[in-house]
Amino acid sequence: MPTLPETSDEPDVLQLTEAAPNATLATPAFSPLYQQIKSLILGSLRSGEWKPGEAIPSEIDLAARFRVSQGTVRKAVDELAAENLLLRRQGKGTFVATHAEQQVQFRFLKLVPDSGSRGSEGPAQRDIIECRRTRASADVAKALALRAGDTVLQARRVLSFGGVPVILEDIWLPATPFKGLTAERLSNYRGPMYALFETEFNVRMVRAEEKIRAIAATDVHATQLKVPLGTPLLSVERIAYTYQSEPMELRRGYYRTDTHHYQNDMS
Amino acid sequence: MPTLPETSDEPDVLQLTEAAPNATLATPAFSPLYQQIKSLILGSLRSGEWKPGEAIPSEIDLAARFRVSQGTVRKAVDELAAENLLLRRQGKGTFVATHAEQQVQFRFLKLVPDSGSRGSEGPAQRDIIECRRTRASADVAKALALRAGDTVLQARRVLSFGGVPVILEDIWLPATPFKGLTAERLSNYRGPMYALFETEFNVRMVRAEEKIRAIAATDVHATQLKVPLGTPLLSVERIAYTYQSEPMELRRGYYRTDTHHYQNDMS
DNA sequence: CAGTGGTCTAGACCACTGG
């Protein structure tokens, strides 16, 4: 990415109702100013100009930088905040969202204990079973937008609550962006894995898709989760995406649902 | 709340920075104008002044009615549209959302075929197995905010795709709002059940919570879904809410996931 | 107190729809 150093004073080129002279008919291609601002902010997030947890410039500064009114950058920031990429705090500023915050800690983990809220059961215990380099199979490659045979990192871990194993997860990551990730670094890190990804590899997970099925425990599941063979388990296949919808993680989770359940709120 | 009948020409009383003289200290209770507008619009939706599928007054009309600027009603409508209560259509107007629309038809049904998108398998076949009046058990009463023993309607149905039974559902409804609902009316109605609720009972489902577990098929499940005893199934318990967060339906669904999966997209 | 985001206004103009 040939990111130019911040040509600080020159505003980026913005255009309204571009004529698009080469466009064939029936190509509206009208993009409102605030959408373009959104893209520019997204670019700065992606490039790492503003890192997770940091404050971005104030609305007034951004308005000056982009040479638009404050209301226009406000609309852009509003939408990015609605998408959970930014976090507004009245009186303080606007911040890049991060998985390290307590509140949003488990934004992508929908399994909660049947009684009581999350946290009532104490902190999760994370045990890394293994972590190794391997080659992507066809389905893993497809999920991560790689080619079959490309190098990937594979990890397996068990999450326990109150000493009881509840979740078994197999995780695949593309090797290139995560070069240097080892079982030790995973094991030693306290806190959510996605927070480690942010600080160590500049990878922020922004969106995820999960496909859920019911399966019967195989011997691997039975051993790791300490349940009888054949026990019904939730199979949760997640693909997590960074900015710009690039798939960056495939995760296959197996959840016990005798004391927990997958909670999904829709509106 | 002593809601006065629509005093048509007189604008509803709005106040900014209410002094709240009787408020004890540390009681901010500041509500922005657009939030109050939101509540008023919500009231009109709830009362049935504007029905699902209908257009609500234009922003200019609403601004005049509430004696605020167009920008303020715009912000109120924006939020209601973001919550899927209203639907904006440029050039045409703003409409009350409805479950009868093709696009949002299955907003609360997250089960999709493994290959191909929804609809590729043809329309769903809905078979009502039974529908009867009964008394609410303790857990049903709790879910519907009733008292144990209150009268409820209970229905059981099977959804099939391409002739294959995929979903078994047990549905509980409070008897009062749904007086007159019979197995015949359910069976004869073509289209989503929530669309029938809107047109026949003025009940619009707005929000839902689902708790998902993996279970083994019992004989009831096995018979209705034509799977072997013990087959892992998704157990999906849904509570659906109308405006103002009143629980209006309890639904226990059992999903086969051999050809379908529960799809959950998070952002 | 200064600086931030949050609200509200008034007005101009644009994009889309349908008669």
Add this chain to the structure above:
DNA sequence: CAGTGGTCTAGACCACTGC
């Protein structure tokens, strides 16, 4: 063409934070 929602601006003022 009129009417709708959508964008953009400029300015005033309010609420919250922290020094």
